[in-house]
Amino acid sequence: MRPGRQLAVLAGLFVLLYLIVFLGGSGSWHNRLHPRLGLDLVGGLQMTLEAQGKAPSSTELEQARQIIEDRVNGYGVAEAEVVTESNKNIVISIPGNDSTNLNDVGQPAQMYFRKVLNVTQDYADALAAATASPSASTSAKPSASTSAKPSTSASAKPSTAASASPKASASTGGQGGGAAASASASPAPSASAAPSTSASPEPVLDPEDAAAQAKVKAKVGDAAWNAAMALTAPVDLSTDPSGAAPFANFAKLTPNEVAILPAKMQFNVPQIGCTALDKRPIGSINKADQQVVACDSGAKEMLDVAKVKGTDIGSAQAVAPNSQQPEWTVSLKFKGDGQDKWTNLTKESVNKTGATCETAALGGTKQNCRVAVVLDNQVISAPEILDVLSDNSSITGNFTSDTATDLANKLNYGALPITFKADQAVHVTATLGQAQLKAGLLAAGIGMLLVAVYAFFYYRLLGTVIFLSLILSGLLTFGMLVVLGRTMGFTLTLAGIAGFIVSLGVAADSFVIYFERLKDEIREGKTPRSAVPRAWVRARRTIITANTVSIMAAVVLFLFSAGAVKGFAFALGLATLIDLIVVFLFRHPIMAMFARTNAFLSPRVSGLGRVLHQQNEDDDEAAPGETRRYRAKEA
Structure with a gap:
């Protein structure tokens, strides 16, 4: 064999991996070498969602738990734990202190597309103020414009009034030749650091x-x-x-x-x-076959029955700003007959068929009906439909990256079958986890030191192969942790560290198999140089089989477990795969190179002392002719 080729391939993989580590990250060099750590190592947030109304069935609660877990994972949060508690609670635990989207994962997220039938002014606040201070006004007549019709146009956005809760303009458009006017929308989901922990609300x-x-x-x-x-x-x-x-x-x-x-x-x-x-309460207007009332831009809107539902959406994706669209948008693709339903709804709006759209509800560009995009109780947008839309559409507006991703996740992962309230949110410290990590790393370090001492004592030169292989495996594993944390959100926890430590035992076993097979070959009369390739051929199958069993066990654990066990299984499988790479690209080639050195033939240096002494004694006892024939055969 030509060991230089395998070592060159390994060196190329190593260089490529760490180029990705350093060039693919941001910030200081320390930050670029920092893997994602889990809740038990760096702390995080834990929130309890309490089901409202009567206690849900176990099937409904598990379905809600799975949807919430999918939403959390959709944010790129790996190693998050989403578990049920009692018969009506779901507990979410996520690592780190970024709770931007934690409030939103428990929202029902039922979307409907409803035609706007009528619009009227909201007088309630003016009436309340007049009642509280009769001397301030002799009538309840508001100072607002008598027209409740919102301002819409094909390109201009309505001005946003100053208020405590920001509003975002949004529009719906498609590639089928149609366009939609922009209209103000209700605020996007809250991004507060932690949910309110107020008293339980009144019964729904x-x-x-x-x-x-x-x-x-x-x-x-x-x-x-x-x-x-x-x-x-x-x-x-x-x-x-x-x-x-x-x-x-x-x-x-x-x-x-x-x-x-x-x-x-x-x-x-x-x-x-x-x-x-x-x-x-969330879900108050979620009956698709009934007309409902919602608010948009401070005006009340009467909305028709829902002709298109969120379940008609095949996929939703948050789209970053680009040259054609300078804002974050949520692109929608309809599935099955959903596209036909959407086309028919836009045709009804343009032709003013079906339920009558009052003059106050019409758009201002072509005087066509408007269609409201309603998410739970909120109107996301209510644009005028300018032309029939026969293709996919999008929701645009003053979305941020987080709010656009949140909306897309809710639509992709479905509506919750249960209405939840964020009962409490607490910050979890990592003091215990860090102490356990230090103790575990100390124990692992001591164990590695003992393995190295024993390897050098028992195998001598071969112990160097063990030591270098473990160091190389550790560096490759660390680099993969950093890359996987950035690309797929893999988070390192105590369970994952345990998986990596267990994998060291698999690596050590493969050393023992190979070296003992090498000794057996020498005992059978082979020279050390010829014994190396022969031992490799015989040990290779055993090494592959042992590693395959470990990988299969890791895959089964990963597929049929959750939480910490899943992290343990992933770490074990990853480390075992890396060990196989090191076995083929480093351990065997380096042994082939050592076999060509004089040190490898020395009983004192190679670690093969006893079997080499035994072979020399056997050669001395053999007849001269037999020894010559043996050496000729080996040559």
Whole structure:
């Protein structure tokens, strides 16, 4: 063989790996050599999601757990633990201190595309202010424009009013020749550092619960209820400031109670405003076959039944800004008959067929109907549909990288079958994990030192091969940890470190197999130089078999386990594969090179002392002719 070739290939792999490590990272050299560490090593965040309403079934809870785990993994968070607790809680643990997206993983994320039928002004805040300070105003007439029609255009974005919660403009467009005007959208999911730990919310009321509806009716009174039921259009206080008086008791309702009111009542009664509508429980407007009310740009919108659902979306992807689109967008691809449904909805909006779009709800470019993209209770965008869209579409607006990725993940990984509330979020320190890591590394170091001492004592020159192989395996493993942490989010935990330590035993076994096979060959009468390739051929199959068994065990553990066990299995399999590479590209070639040196033939240096002495004694006892024939045969 030509050992230089194998060693050159190994050197090339080593150089390539560390070029990726150094050139593919950012920051200081220390940061570029820093692998991703898990929750037990660097600390992190732990959040508990509590199911609302009646306790879900075990099937529903497990389905929700899997969707949440997929969403967490969609952010590139590896080694995250998502587990069920009791019969209604899900606990999420993620390493590090970046909780930007932790609040959002428990959102239901049900998306519907609904045609905007009508728009009316939100008078609730002005009415509340007038009631609180009667002397401040003699009427409840708001100073806002009498027209509730939002400003839309094919290219210009509406101005964003100053408020406590930012708004993002969004639009929907396609490649089928159509375009959509931009319209303001509700804010993207919150990016607060940790969820609120406020007291448990009031129970979610069921709109179909007759007893709950009776209580709400009793709270507002029969007169106000009957007056609201008789309304056929929103009360316009700009022309009749006293028109709100009969409905004053509706201002007493909580968001939960507002959620069970009929949609027309929510839309027509002036005391019901966006503050209450936006705080309705998640899932309040998720019935696709019913008209619903939602808010957009501070105005109430009556929305038609959902003609296209989130389940009609095949895939969603966050798209970074580019030369054609200077903002983050979420690209949508429909699946099956979803594309036909979307085309028919845009055709209905352009041709003004189906449910009637009132003048106040029309867009301002071609006076076509608008379509609202509704995620849970929030209107993401409500653009005018300028032309029939027969291809994929996208949602654009003032998205950031995080909010666009969050929306895409929710659409890709489905809607949760259960409504959750973020019960608590706590920071987890890594003090215990770091102490265990130090103790484990100390123990591993002592063990490696003892192995090295024993190897040099028992194998001498061959011990150098063991030592160099372990060092090289360690460097290759470390480089792979850094690269995998950047590319696929692999996170190193205590369990992973245990997997790497266990793999050292597999590597040590392969040394023993090879060296003892080498001794057997010499005992059988082979010279040391000829024994090296013969021992390799016989030991190779055993080494491959042993490593294959370890890899198979790692694969089974990885596929059928979760959490820390999965990390252990991945680390064990990775380290075993690297050991095989080192065996073929370093251990055998370096042994072939050593076999050509005089030191390898020396009993004192090679580590083959006893078997070489035994061979020399056998040669001395043999007849001269036999010895010559043996050496001729070996030659």
